[in-house]
Amino acid sequence: MNLVYEKLMTCVKSVKEKVDFCPEVALILGSGLGDYADEIEIVQTVDYTEIEGFPTSTVAGHKGRFVFGYVDKTPVVIMQGRVHFYEGYPMSDVVLPTRLMGLLGAKKIVLTNAAGGVNFDFKPGDFMMLTDHITTGVPSALIGANLDELGVRFPDMSEVYSKRMQEIVRTTAKELGIDLKEGVYAQFTGPNYETPAEIRMARAWGADAVGMSTACEAMAARHMGMEICGISCITNLAAGMSKEELNHKEVQETADRVAKQFKALITGIITRLGE
Numbered sequence: 001m002n003l004v005y006e007k008l009m010t011c012v013k014s015v016k017e018k019v020d021f022c023p024e025v026a027l028i029l030g031s032g033l034g035d036y037a038d039e040i041e042i043v044q045t046v047d048y049t050e051i052e053g054f055p056t057s058t059v060a061g062h063k064g065r066f067v068f069g070y071v072d073k074t075p076v077v078i079m080q081g082r083v084h085f086y087e088g089y090p091m092s093d094v095v096l097p098t099r100l101m102g103l104l105g106a107k108k109i110v111l112t113n114a115a116g117g118v119n120f121d122f123k124p125g126d127f128m129m130l131t132d133h134i135t136t137g138v139p140s141a142l143i144g145a146n147l148d149e150l151g152v153r154f155p156d157m158s159e160v161y162s163k164r165m166q167e168i169v170r171t172t173a174k175e176l177g178i179d180l181k182e183g184v185y186a187q188f189t190g191p192n193y194e195t196p197a198e199i200r201m202a203r204a205w206g207a208d209a210v211g212m213s214t215a216c217e218a219m220a221a222r223h224m225g226m227e228i229c230g231i232s233c234i235t236n237l238a239a240g241m242s243k244e245e246l247n248h249k250e251v252q253e254t255a256d257r258v259a260k261q262f263k264a265l266i267t268g269i270i271t272r273l274g275e
Contacts, residue, residue: 004092005147007053011096012103014052019044021068023077025273026106026226027266028098028217030082031114032233032255036263037067037078044068048081055083055093066101071267074274077101084213085138086190095141095220099150102224108165108273109221110266111230114255115211116193116238116246118203119183124237124254126181127265129169130161130230133215134186134205141220151223160222165229165273172268178261183208185232187215196240210238229269233262 021043029036048056048064056064067078079101085094098109115128122128146153166182173180186202188194190212194202202210209232221228235254239246255262 002145002147004144005149008096008099008103010053011051011100014050014054015046015066015100015104018046018050019068021075022105023068023075023101024106024108025074025076025270026079026098026101026109027076027270028079028082028109028111030112030213030233031235031252032259033112033262033266034063034080036266037080039263040067040069040071040076040078042067042069055089055096072271072274074270076270077104077106082213084190085216086212091139091141091216092144095217098217098220099224102221102226106226108227110269111214111217111228112262112266113211113214113230113232114235114251115185115209115232116236117208117234117241118186118199118210118238119181119208120241122181122208122234122237124235125258126234127173127178127262128181128183128185128209128232128234129166130185130214130232131166131182132184133160133218134184134202134207135215135219136205137186137188138216141216142223151225155223157219157222160218160228161230162227165227168272169229169231169269172265172272176261176264176268178265181208181234185215185230186210188212193246194239199238199240209234231265233258
């Protein structure tokens with residue numbers, strides 16, 4: 001058996017032994033949204049450390065657990081703390097949680113993150129809906145033997161982010177009075193922030209925001225046929241766009257400042273997805 005698939009199925013079995021719950025929607029929480037899962041109607045939680053073979057996040061401030069419960073009446077599984085490629089895990093481990101949530105029953109996934117703005121029209125505190133992504137800066141999550149049980153060898157990526165879900169995000173943002181930006185997200189490895197030259201390159205590629213997560217998870221979710229939407233909180237302008245030095249404290253402060261709006265947006269989206 002493929003070792004990646006074997007590890008995935010070990011994790012699925014481990015979770016199913018602890019939880020009897022079938023989610024419809026999966027949600028991965030980025031910076032500033034970490035406590036969102038604490039505010040829903042929780043049915044059960046599973047710490048990552050309780051799951052056999054599961055990769056655990058080493059990033060300070062990232063809780064490490066799955067939360068199962070309801071947003072309004074929609075059954076959800078929430079990943080409270082994600083695993084990043086820069087922590088040293090192979091990409092197959094980084095996307096393992098995404099695949100696991102799909103195998104637990106989630107057909108739709110909402111990906112969130114904190115990102116650096118590359119588009120000069122963006123400012124810290126803006127929300128950007130992902131319309132597409134660029135993964136040239138990271139290894140593909142699908143390298144290696146194909147997991148035939150999940151999807152085809154050469155999956156189509158012409159619509160990674162569901163147009164139907166994009167419309168739901170637009171409608172929800174408009175109702176909440178949120179000025180929603182739209183654009184392309186480019187993933188780099190991190191953990192260092194990009195250089196000004198790399199940001200100019202990303203802009204030339206057509207990117208509007210950059211970050212260290214999300215696109216690889218979207219790729220894995222698309223491979224297995226999940227419907228995807230992604231939202232970035234623009235926490236800072238990327239390197240070379242201002243005289244400020246980049247630091248994680250600024251990212252966290254901006255994410256925390258707009259967290260209330262971000263939570264309202266996520267709740268509205270998931271509620272609509274469950275209708």
